[in-house]
Amino acid sequence: MFMSKKLSRNLILLVVVISLVAFAADTAFAQDETAPDLKPIGAALAVGISGIGAAFGMGMAGSAAIGAITEKPEVFGKAFLFIVLIEAVAIYGLLVAILLVL
Numbered sequence: 001m002f003m004s005k006k007l008s009r010n011l012i013l014l015v016v017v018i019s020l021v022a023f024a025a026d027t028a029f030a031q032d033e034t035a036p037d038l039k040p041i042g043a044a045l046a047v048g049i050s051g052i053g054a055a056f057g058m059g060m061a062g063s064a065a066i067g068a069i070t071e072k073p074e075v076f077g078k079a080f081l082f083i084v085l086i087e088a089v090a091i092y093g094l095l096v097a098i099l100l101v102l
Contacts, residue, residue, distance in 0.1 A: 015049070043097035050093020057086040 022041070065079035 018045075039100050043100045046093045046096040046100065050096075051090050054086055054090035054093075057089065058083065061086055 022038070022045070061082050065082060068075050069079055
């Protein structure tokens with residue numbers, strides 16, 4: 001496995017806590033006219049979390065795809081498709097960040 005269960009659990013817990021804190025801060029600042037703009041933080045989280053997820057997926061699927069292509073070269077198209085779909089996750093995060101900032 002790429003990550004241990006304990007590390008994976010801690011990472012999920014950290015993301016949940018950060019999301020709750022960001023949500024609470026957003027609702028607390030929603031009443032105030034002089035509240036800071038949290039769009040850049042949301043955009044950074046969108047790009048960062050989607051990039052990390054794509055990196056983990058690319059690492060696991062990429063190594064499996066290379067192994068499969070080495071043994072059976074005719075599966076190149078399927079392996080390439082899996083890699084492209086994983087890369088799309090990072091591009092979706094970038095698009096969300098652009099929409100948040102605009």
